[in-house]
Amino acid sequence: MTDVGDMRARYRRITRFAARYLVQAWWFELFLPRLGLSWVSARHRTRRLQRIAQRFHVLAVDLGGLMIKVGQFMSSRLDVLPPEITKELEGLQDEVPPVPFAAIRLLAETELGVPLERAYAFIDPTPLAAASLGQAHRGLLSDADAAATGMTEIVVKIQRPGIDQIVDVDLRALRRVAGWLSRVRLVSDRVDMPTLVEEFAATSLEEIDYLHEAANAERFAADFADDPRVGVPDVVWERTTRRVLTLQDVTAIKISDVDGLRAAGIDPSEVAAEFAAVMFDQLFADGFFHADPHPGNIFVTPRANAAEGTDAAGRSWTFTFIDFGMMGEVPESLRRGLRRLIIAAASRDGKGLVDGIRDVGVLLPSADTAELERAMTALFARFGGMGFAELQQVDEREFRAFATEFGDVVRSLPFQLPENFLLIIRAMSLVSGNCSALDPAFNIWDAIEPYANRLIREESGNVVQGFVKEARSAAGVVARLPRRIDDLATRFEDGRIAVQAPRLERRLAGLERTGRRVISAVLFAALFLGGILLRVDDVVFGTVLMSVSAIPLLHALLAGAVGRRGAG
Incomplete structure (x- = not known):
């Protein structure tokens, strides 16, 4: 669905949906209370909000594109939306059918500039996973690329054809709706809707730029280069563009597969404790973190052979992170706090x-x-x-x-x-x-607790330095105090004390x-x-x-x- 007529219909469908329920909200939440009929609005509010969320769920799944991302985004905006809506949207997933392989092949060949058979030794036509923005296929590198990169098995992420146009239309519709909302004082006093939409737009545009995702993967790998707990798939840059991303196939035991972990001799409780520690390090030490660590994006990978053995802590496995389209950063000032x-x-x-x-x-x-x-x-x-x-x-x-x-x-x-x-x-x-x-x-x-104990040791030097600095500052104030008191008394005597109202x-x-x-x-x-x-x-x-x-x-x-x- 990429022709002009379809795009116009998509735009109208989104804006009409928004207009309909904005009018409904105006009637029940603004107009009726002004007539003293707040009880009418309150009587069925929960059911009414749930119905809106349910209908948006249907719209999002039907349209795909950014609409599913919008629903997922709204489900976490508990600071803005009532729980009747956020709870209903909580389970919204990329419930979209895969694109036929012929269309995927055409896009990949256009991007890579060569027939698929020359780019790869093999690509599985059946997708490994399909989402609203793209889908993933398993494959094998050609002999030449395998010799150059040292890997053979790969996963190729390919965008859905026409997704750029769809994202553009969806963002134009969302900006239009945000403009409407910004004129409603009840909304504008609480939420800067245009800014909110622009934040969402920036995140979405980054997510459909696979070069950005590849760069994120390499930055994340560099952050954990010396940490034996964490692994990251290598990027095959020769077979990567803005719309095609080729990565090392690192499929292993999903972090949620408790039975699989036990069968591999891995204690799930140890995995839980270590996973929390790894994420604490990302959030509070490195400041660059994986913002979508759901079970599908985290593997527990047993070490391949006896030569690799165990790490210093006795672990015979590592966490392997995938999908770096959604990453976050914590500023140093906030990280310290x-x-x-x-x-x-x-x-x-x-x-x-x-x-x-x-x-x-x-x-x-x-x-x-x-x-x-x-x-x-x-x-x-x-x-x-x-x-x-x-x-x-x-x-x-x-x-x-x-x-x-x-x-x-x-x-x-x-x-x-x-x-x-x-x-x-x-x-x-x-x-x-x-x-x-x-x-x-x-x-x-x-x-x-163990993480905090480590932080205490790391911060102790800073605490001592801060104490010395404060002590010096206090000593300076005390030393200057007699002269300042004498100056104040002189100014009183001369009548030079004035009250400054501003x-x-x-x-x-x-x-x-x-x-x-x-x-x-x-x-x-x-x-x-x-x-x-x-x-x-x-x-x-x-x-x-x-x-x-x-x-x-x-x-x-x-x-x-x-x-x-x-x-x-």
Whole structure:
């Protein structure tokens, strides 16, 4: 479906769907409440929202393209959308039929510039996997390429024909809908829809550029070049273009295949603990992480032969990551703050957690943190140290009440998650699910504590240096204090003390922002830990808490930045 008529029909179908339900939302959520009929709107709201999500699910599967990605994206936007919609879209997958091999062959030959038989010794016409943006086929390199690269078995990812046009049409339709929404004050006060769409567009365009994915794979491999726990497929650059990606075939035991792991003599509980550690390193040490670590993208690979033996820790296997289209980065400033938060979480230290929040920049040094510390202490007293097996014994109503209370608070805030932080939450959510599936008794605290101990050792030198710097600064202030007091007294005597009202107003505005940031800090610290711990049986509630932890963090950071710009 790539001709002009089909593309116009696709555009109209997307925009008409959006227009229909925007009008419905206006009627029920804005017009009726103004007439005093809010009860009419509230009576069937849950069913109405579920119906919208169900119909979008059908539309997405029927159209494919970016619409499935939009549904997956919306399912994780718990900061923006109500749970009735996000839960319904949670299971949306690339439910699309494969493209006939003749069309795939034509695209691949056009891209590579040679017949497929010359490019490869063999390509399996039956796809290994089919998705909305492309599909993968197993194959063999030619003898010449095999001799040059040292590999024979490969997987070739080939884009769906016409996907560029489809993505272009889908993005134009989404930008049109975002423009409509930006004119609705109820939406624009909470969400910058055009910016949100542009973030989604940037991620989507990167995902259909296989040269970008190949570069990501090599960067990831370089980050873990000296780590025996991690493997990455080699890229066959001679057979790679923007629309065709040729990789070493590294298919092994899926990380979710518990029976397969045991049959290979691999302990699933050991895999769970090590996988958490590897992902912690990506997120909090390297800062470049795999943002889509679902079971289909992670293999556990036994070492090929006795000569390879075991690594220093006695492991006879490695994690092999594939599919590097969706990657994320954690800025160093945020990474430092998150590391300190992990250290505090591992020691169940409410005050330390508040100090970590201050390091991130959420709290000013003068903020009164007594209530924050009490809130964190209460959180640790209730859930601290619990593993998944223990959490399963907690009354589900308690989880539900916790999620509902904070979910309502978050959706009332006029802020949204940045794309990068959304990827962090997505990665941590998938890690939590993978580990608990491998080992029902998996305890996230057991994974955090050794990692936190290592961070403590690494950060100790910085702590000492910081203490010396602060001590020198304090000594300088004390030394200058008598002269400053004498100068102040002289100015009083001469009548040169004046009150500057604009500065006072800015101070008052700063105090108001500080108060809002304190509230944000309470939400952030409580929910960052709770989200990791509470994602047990009901995925929605765990994900809600993890999302909530990021919203107030962003709120506090942006509030501080806006305040500083306004004061300049």
